[in-house]
Amino acid sequence: MTTASPTTGTLTGLPALAPLLARGALLSPLKRPRPDADFPRTRLVLPGLRVDLARLAAYERVCGFPTGADALPVTYPHVLGFPVAMRLMSGRDFPLPLLGLVHTSIAVTRRSAMPATAEYELTVYVDGLAPHRRGTEASVVTELRAGADVVWESRSTYLARHRTAARPPAEEAPAGNREPLPVRAEWPLAGDTGRRYGAASGDRNPIHLHPLTARLFGFPRAIAHGMWTVARCLAEHGTPDATAVRAEFRAPVLLPGTVTYGAGEGGRFELRGARDGRLHLSGTVEPRPA
Template sequence: MTSEASRAPEATTTHTLTGVPALPPLLLRGALLSPLKRPRPDADFPRTRLVLPGLRVDLARLAAYERVCGFPTGADALPVTYPHVLAFPTAMRLMSGRDFPLPLLGLVHTSIDITRRATMPASAEYELTTYVEGLAPHRRGTEATVVTELRAGAELVWESRSTYLARHRTAEHPPEAPSTGNPEPLPTHARWRLAGDVGRRYGAASGDRNPIHLHPLTARPFGFPRTIAHGMWTVARCLAEHGTPDAAVVRADFRAPVLLPGTVAYGAGEDGRFELRDGEGRRLHLSGEVGPYPA
């Protein structure tokens, strides 16, 4: 039990936005404030729920996203991962603020859980809600959970929980679940040769222009010899290959970065599990599972 859990909960406020936040100033603010942050799991965090009503999908941007991720284009239905892109500006508004305790630069997306309750037409109007659910200790630092909800009218049609890790020295390590190591590979269904510009193409379609994805020179200060693929691109690419039910539950864990350019192997089992490994099938980059909702 963390000290965060022992504190009395603070009041939550709701802020209704009049439009989609502009990303460049948010990313700049987050970068400038990052050196000032001192992350710890018992730190305070923003209790604001950002609500964006009247949200419409930019169909040209959606098509660019579908092309780079391997989804079919032209259907009046959002890919299961696309609401994460819609929520990216509101998430950045929260995570780039002074009251968010983790530095935006170097923040690592470690997992995502998605529940899609029904098909989501690309032509529909939605209401988006984003908020920080809490902080938790991690053996490598502090992890934040960010929740996104998408509604059509009053109906909740899609929701996700993403965890983001800020790495830092820790005095104590929380208990860890038993390690599964590097599990036996799933049957390989495809091998993909990834070009060096995948990060830039996905960044242009999604708005996520983190420097680790854009150029080797901007990735090296963060410890990467080359650019790396976005974690959300890897899960979207796998789900485009795997397919998902109209009502689906998805879980994905980002295990190791995918260096660009490079070759990866997509594997899948009959039980809904999927994964992404290196070209030789040894290093596990992504593991996940997809099934029907309700389970």
């Protein structure tokens, strides 16, 4: 198979999400995912990026971070990079259908505190496809630079479900069977949690907004954004200035509902259903050398 050489595309601003979601939805029925498919090799770069402080404050409030802090919350660069990632994943040359694509994990490395008023350069690219026991998974990398230095980077995986002969690794244990971590907090979640996070982040996917639109995609009620769940946990947990975070999204959180936040040794944290103990999110926070 011949693959295209990597190219760089320079943006003049953050793309609007709504047209990208619509384009991705229209193109989804035309795509047949497989792990050996080619994928876009373009790196999209946005120089001179500055944070909208009013939107940042709204994000901090809905996620539980302190407002008015000098530094960006550890998860906020994902919000900045998400429209650029959607531009890549909604294109004709991205082989996985956007409809039904599931965010399965995120790994973040922050090398130092990031001033909210600084200027950054944002880069987003698709790093590859891989077989998954339930289909095909794409890795998307987001980087934020201050000057020449990468100060924040993430790797998100997105799963397109389809029939596959792949088998899970022998060492993989069912996540839901793990011993729960000690409960540190219980959070009742209102039915408008998805709408409030969508307004702050710009991610207004219909599955997060209203029961009716969520049912169109197979959910009984609206579900919380995965990135809201991890941000809410990290706001409670706390993160060093130089840190490595890993989170895996296990099951959707139905809204309204009540969840418990648990934390234990080794920087582990998780989110579970308050009534049934179902594991929704598991992760770790680790300090790293600056």
